[in-house]
Amino acid sequence: MSIGSRWLVALAVLVSSQQALADINMPVGVTPISKEVYGLHMMIFWICCAIGAAVFGVMFYSMFKHRKSKGAKAADFHESTTVEIIWTAVPLFILIAMAIPAAKTLIAMEDTSDAEVTIKVTGYQWKWHYEYLDSGISFFSSLHPEHNAARQVGSGADVSQFENYLKEVDRELVLPVGKKVRFLHTSADVIHSWWVPALAVKKDAIPGFINENWALIEEPGVYRGKCTELCGRDHGFMPVVVRALPEDEYLAWVEENAPAPAITEADTAASQQVAAADEDADREWAMDELMAKGEGVYNTYCSSCHQANGEGLAGAFPAIAGSAIANGPHDAHISTVYVGVAGTAMASFAAQLSDVDMAAVLTYQRNAFGNTVGDTIQPSAIKALR
Amino acid sequence: MSSANSYYIPHEAKWPIVGSISLFLFFMGFASVLNGGGWVIMAIGAALLVYMMVRWFGDVIKESESGMYSEQVDVSFRMSMMWFIFSEVMFFGAFFGALFYARVFSGPWLSGFGEGGAAATNAVLWSGFDYMWPHNGPAELGGDYQVMGWFGLPLINTAILLLSGVTVTIAHHAIKDNDHSKMVRWLLATCGLGFLFVFLQAFEYYEAYAHLNLKMTTGIYGSTFFMLTGFHGFHVTMGAIILLIVMLRGTKKHFSSTNHFAFEAAAWYWHFVDVVWLGLFIFVYIL
Amino acid sequence: MSAASAEHHDHDDHHGPAPGWTRWLYTTNHKDIGTLYLLFSLVMFFIGGGMALIIRAELFQPGLQMVDPLFFNSMTTMHALVMIFGVVMPAFVGLANWMIPMMIGGPDMALPRLNNWSFWIMPFAFLLLLSTLFMEGGGPAGGWTLYAPLSLQGGDSFAFVIFSIHFMGISSVMGSINIVATIFNMRAPGMSLMKMPLFVWTWLITAFLLIAVIPVLAGAVTMLLTDRYFGTSFFSAAGGGDPVMYQHIFWFFGHPEVYILILPAFGIISSIIPTFARKPLFGYASMVYATASIAFLSFIVWAHHMFTVGMPLAGEMFFMFATMMISVPTGVKVFNWIATMWRGSMTLETPMLFAVGFLVMFTIGGLSGLMLAITPADIQYHDTYFVVAHFHYVLVPGAIYSIMAATYYWMPKWTGNMYDEKWGKIHFWVSTIFLNVLFFPMHFVGLAGMPRRIPDYSMQFADWNAVASIGAFGFGFSQLIFVYVVLKCMRGGEKATDEVWEGADGLEWTVPSPAPYHTFETPPAIR
Numbered sequence A: 001m002s003i004g005s006r007w008l009v010a011l012a013v014l015v016s017s018q019q020a021l022a023d024i025n026m027p028v029g030v031t032p033i034s035k036e037v038y039g040l041h042m043m044i045f046w047i048c049c050a051i052g053a054a055v056f057g058v059m060f061y062s063m064f065k066h067r068k069s070k071g072a073k074a075a076d077f078h079e080s081t082t083v084e085i086i087w088t089a090v091p092l093f094i095l096i097a098m099a100i101p102a103a104k105t106l107i108a109m110e111d112t113s114d115a116e117v118t119i120k121v122t123g124y125q126w127k128w129h130y131e132y133l134d135s136g137i138s139f140f141s142s143l144h145p146e147h148n149a150a151r152q153v154g155s156g157a158d159v160s161q162f163e164n165y166l167k168e169v170d171r172e173l174v175l176p177v178g179k180k181v182r183f184l185h186t187s188a189d190v191i192h193s194w195w196v197p198a199l200a201v202k203k204d205a206i207p208g209f210i211n212e213n214w215a216l217i218e219e220p221g222v223y224r225g226k227c228t229e230l231c232g233r234d235h236g237f238m239p240v241v242v243r244a245l246p247e248d249e250y251l252a253w254v255e256e257n258a259p260a261p262a263i264t265e266a267d268t269a270a271s272q273q274v275a276a277a278d279e280d281a282d283r284e285w286a287m288d289e290l291m292a293k294g295e296g297v298y299n300t301y302c303s304s305c306h307q308a309n310g311e312g313l314a315g316a317f318p319a320i321a322g323s324a325i326a327n328g329p330h331d332a333h334i335s336t337v338y339v340g341v342a343g344t345a346m347a348s349f350a351a352q353l354s355d356v357d358m359a360a361v362l363t364y365q366r367n368a369f370g371n372t373v374g375d376t377i378q379p380s381a382i383k384a385l386r
Numbered sequence B: 001m002s003s004a005n006s007y008y009i010p011h012e013a014k015w016p017i018v019g020s021i022s023l024f025l026f027f028m029g030f031a032s033v034l035n036g037g038g039w040v041i042m043a044i045g046a047a048l049l050v051y052m053m054v055r056w057f058g059d060v061i062k063e064s065e066s067g068m069y070s071e072q073v074d075v076s077f078r079m080s081m082m083w084f085i086f087s088e089v090m091f092f093g094a095f096f097g098a099l100f101y102a103r104v105f106s107g108p109w110l111s112g113f114g115e116g117g118a119a120a121t122n123a124v125l126w127s128g129f130d131y132m133w134p135h136n137g138p139a140e141l142g143g144d145y146q147v148m149g150w151f152g153l154p155l156i157n158t159a160i161l162l163l164s165g166v167t168v169t170i171a172h173h174a175i176k177d178n179d180h181s182k183m184v185r186w187l188l189a190t191c192g193l194g195f196l197f198v199f200l201q202a203f204e205y206y207e208a209y210a211h212l213n214l215k216m217t218t219g220i221y222g223s224t225f226f227m228l229t230g231f232h233g234f235h236v237t238m239g240a241i242i243l244l245i246v247m248l249r250g251t252k253k254h255f256s257s258t259n260h261f262a263f264e265a266a267a268w269y270w271h272f273v274d275v276v277w278l279g280l281f282i283f284v285y286i287l
Numbered sequence C: 001m002s003a004a005s006a007e008h009h010d011h012d013d014h015h016g017p018a019p020g021w022t023r024w025l026y027t028t029n030h031k032d033i034g035t036l037y038l039l040f041s042l043v044m045f046f047i048g049g050g051m052a053l054i055i056r057a058e059l060f061q062p063g064l065q066m067v068d069p070l071f072f073n074s075m076t077t078m079h080a081l082v083m084i085f086g087v088v089m090p091a092f093v094g095l096a097n098w099m100i101p102m103m104i105g106g107p108d109m110a111l112p113r114l115n116n117w118s119f120w121i122m123p124f125a126f127l128l129l130l131s132t133l134f135m136e137g138g139g140p141a142g143g144w145t146l147y148a149p150l151s152l153q154g155g156d157s158f159a160f161v162i163f164s165i166h167f168m169g170i171s172s173v174m175g176s177i178n179i180v181a182t183i184f185n186m187r188a189p190g191m192s193l194m195k196m197p198l199f200v201w202t203w204l205i206t207a208f209l210l211i212a213v214i215p216v217l218a219g220a221v222t223m224l225l226t227d228r229y230f231g232t233s234f235f236s237a238a239g240g241g242d243p244v245m246y247q248h249i250f251w252f253f254g255h256p257e258v259y260i261l262i263l264p265a266f267g268i269i270s271s272i273i274p275t276f277a278r279k280p281l282f283g284y285a286s287m288v289y290a291t292a293s294i295a296f297l298s299f300i301v302w303a304h305h306m307f308t309v310g311m312p313l314a315g316e317m318f319f320m321f322a323t324m325m326i327s328v329p330t331g332v333k334v335f336n337w338i339a340t341m342w343r344g345s346m347t348l349e350t351p352m353l354f355a356v357g358f359l360v361m362f363t364i365g366g367l368s369g370l371m372l373a374i375t376p377a378d379i380q381y382h383d384t385y386f387v388v389a390h391f392h393y394v395l396v397p398g399a400i401y402s403i404m405a406a407t408y409y410w411m412p413k414w415t416g417n418m419y420d421e422k423w424g425k426i427h428f429w430v431s432t433i434f435l436n437v438l439f440f441p442m443h444f445v446g447l448a449g450m451p452r453r454i455p456d457y458s459m460q461f462a463d464w465n466a467v468a469s470i471g472a473f474g475f476g477f478s479q480l481i482f483v484y485v486v487l488k489c490m491r492g493g494e495k496a497t498d499e500v501w502e503g504a505d506g507l508e509w510t511v512p513s514p515a516p517y518h519t520f521e522t523p524p525a526i527r
């Protein structure tokens, strides 16, 4: 359907159905807090409407009645302490009436005590990292690859064909229903903000600090949100997807995904991928194996900055093609990716990439985009750094 | 020509546009320097700026000397100077605000004191960090350093500035009595104290960098220390130069017991710099 | 108070402007400088508006059609910087230059040379700012709020942006000092403070706000600069600083700044409504006190922009209550305007149309501001298009409309010619319709969950974004009517009388139209 006709349909729907209201109003949500917030929102909304109606009513009345063309003669009054006092006091009372329930909700929102599940949410440019502090599960969650391909400038994709365009991730955050979940928000680079409207949860992820927040989800379902603090080029492309499962299903999911205990102890941050790839890391890899793997890793992790063609964006993200570092000694190249470059958007990928993936992407950079170093970087070299 | 009775309005102002161009060059040049470029444009801008100021103030002095400024003009100048100083107060306010914020909020939060996520911040991200002012952050940026004590040079500098506040006041009384040579002598003393202050401050910086390993990069302590004392030192330098010019004008008997706005403006500025120092001395050095 | 002599002195032949183009470069005349400011602002309006149209064009449909996300962010950032610092503020300063000396019966601004400099800084400051668009890595892309640490990631443009802000700041502070000195020192004898027109009052308070907060902004961006280039750690936790500290300092400037963008507008509206209601302004004194209260409160509400950063509960409560309080004095102003219209004898010429448009749509924006002040709700609204809708309602039909109203209202005095009433009215109606098509749907998508500062969005927001983009182009191009009316009026037209408007009151209407190059060299007698 063309945009024009979709719009007409939407208008028709708007006048005829309740459903359409969902697209123009705040969702009620599925937590006690979100419902309270929704109630508060509607209350202040109607109060504002009433004030507006009263104010504009008086104004338009006088504009129609007291027009020169209707023969109105100007009166001369221009002062009255009494009315000034009234129209200072009345709004004040209205405000107090709004402030009381608002304060109550606010106090409830800030109470993170007695949580049963704690999840650390770390913002990265431009993905989320989730860490279940109780069970040791941890993983990254980024925009679904198909959506990511479609959203590139000039991809030519018809994005209206995608269900949940830009709201789908490669790995969802799974939460239990009926339990108080506490979130610890932080960031690895710049400020992000983790928002799921249906949970009425929005908190900034500040690098170097942790913010707390909580939610008690009452209904199973999939709830979608976004990063809401400008965090650089792909700020618009770091969605949040929460899948709320009934408690037993949730426990089963945890069971299935929890890392083996020994590794949990050794390494929480990167346990998952690293564990799986551990034995692979020791063997010698061939160039074409690394190149094939490296291309995938590059497109997932690096291309948003350095671009799929390796040309970067002049001034902001350096080109990999012809880069002195990517064509230079191993140490500097590895360290750029393993440690990152402090004070720039080039973050450390040590926690995000397994030894094999990192070796692969490094090898790939050295031999793609016209770079012809011709050597490989072996996973064992990365493993040695850990 | 306008007489001192009507409000003097110069009919052409050629220096402002020069000022704009020079500031433009200066800022552009400075930005290029920061991005790794050369110094030439910035230097040209700065030189042009100084030239512009000399000429502009020269014009103003000439007009003032030829009696073109009525008392009302004088009041305009006074008000402007006062509001300018107020704007400077707010500029320093931003840095003092940063200091207070770092000491009252960020530091304690990082070490786990405070509501919300403070405890988790310390436990998960910076475990082992104990807040105590001064500090260079949980990552101990800049490495081991020593704190700049308040007892030695800073105390001497405080005395110097306080003394200079006295000397400038004596000079003020002198000009109110139309005693030019006394005014010049006491102004000279004030300038001397001012430049001595700057010299000692520079020496203190040398000490900090060479022996205490206290640098701008020494976490939040180094940041606030050098930002506050640095901008203050810059203002002292400017103030001392202004006083010097006023003194030179004094030797040419530019002022009278009733007409000495330039003197007063410089003196106000000097007192302002003085007061800022007291704030610094208390909050940066002692507490 | 004023000591200007009652006698008229002969100023050689300096009664007219200097011939040639250097007149504009060297001028010290408040009217010339006012004109320069206003024209500069008009040009910048089209530049900033052009950027907005790029934003709206990309947002017309979901999917990325035209621009790289980084460039999009840079458009958002620049659009805001240009509109705020390059359009609204200079326009208000231009109006202050033109009107304040005439309104208080003074011969000129207090410091005419400095006045020239305040203006001539602006084109250079914007040259510095706009030049970053052509640098490698593009212009600043971290939002107009320049939050650390994101803004520190910018390319070479970063230092240029910081310095351009310092540069504009110098201009604003000097301009404000000049206005304060003018108002305190240049009034005609008998023009007591409580006799001054409200436009003068609101500007006095605005100038005070500017002098108080622009240096704070300068301090904040200076710390950004040293964090980036000199290794300080004001805004990095590793060194004991805090990114949120930047936000506190920024908004300590930023919130008063939004009142800087609206208080002079209140003054303009307070001049226009009585004229066309043919009735004195209701509650003059309470208007003055309300303005002062708004200014005072504006210093203690800044953190309402930061309800999601994790402030302590007590802080959130305080800032919520303080912010809500601002509605009270603002309401007093709205009610006084309506009481002025009540039982007046109204006509609806173009300035009045814009004033009424202001009144209605500013109030809508104010009420959505009140909703934003309610912390728990703001946690849902924050950083969505609901906020974008709020501030455009107070800025566009607020600040921009007041500037247009002022232009229509005083243009006959400036040029000596009446503007084209028919096209003025068309301009109003077309603008107002498109403006609501443009900004009203933003409330909807915002509530439904569309974040701000994104170049692409989910299908659910598609329809209303398309509507908004249509509105944007409609609104943008209808501003060409404004340019047409202004140019036409500058070139000629029906001659304006001295009083211009039947119900007009104030010193500016006692001088001929067009106002002579120098007015009130001999102070007028004040009733």
Ligand code: HEA
Pocket: A051, A055, A090, A091, A092, A094, A095, C145, C258, C259, C261, C262, C304, C305, C323, C324, C326, C327, C330, C331, C332, C334, C362, C363, C364, C365, C366, C367, C369, C370, C372, C373, C374, C378, C381, C382, C383, C387, C390, C391, C394, C395, C398, C399
């Ligand atoms: C001209 C500029 C202007 C003005 C006047 C205002 C006015 C107000 N603003 Fe707005 N605001 C902005 C410009 C402005 N704002 C901008 C630019 C931003 C975004 C910045 C950014 O993030 O980029 C912003 C953001 C912003 C936020 C942060 C939102 C967020 O990011 O989450 C909040 C929150 O409290 C807020 C509140 C208010 C309030 C309470 C007022 C009040 O002053 C409004 C008062 C007026 C009324 C209430 C209407 C009239 C009154 C009556 C008719 C009386 C009766 C009323 C009652 C009894 C209620 N504003």
Ligand code: HEA
Pocket: C045, C046, C047, C048, C049, C050, C052, C053, C055, C056, C076, C077, C079, C080, C081, C083, C084, C087, C088, C142, C143, C144, C145, C388, C392, C395, C396, C399, C400, C438, C452, C453, C454, C455, C472, C475, C476, C477, C478, C479, C480
């Ligand atoms: C006074 C301030 C002001 C004004 C007047 C405007 C005016 C407009 N703004 Fe606003 N805007 C802001 C201040 C302002 N804005 C701020 C502070 C932000 C926040 C930035 C941030 O998040 O950091 C913002 C952000 C902002 C966004 C959100 C961007 C994002 O979050 O990514 C959008 C999106 O639609 C938008 C649109 C518009 C439009 C369509 C107009 C229209 O009113 C513009 C009218 C258009 C014209 C006047 C154009 C005329 C042009 C022609 C006729 C074509 C000819 C062109 C040339 C000759 C060059 N603005």
Ligand code: CUA
Pocket: A123, A124, A126, A191, A192, A193, A227, A228, A229, A230, A231, A232, A234, A235, A236, A238
């Ligand atoms: Cu992450 Cu925006």
Ligand SMILES: [Cu+2]
Pocket: C254, C255, C258, C301, C302, C304, C305
């Ligand atoms: Cu605000």
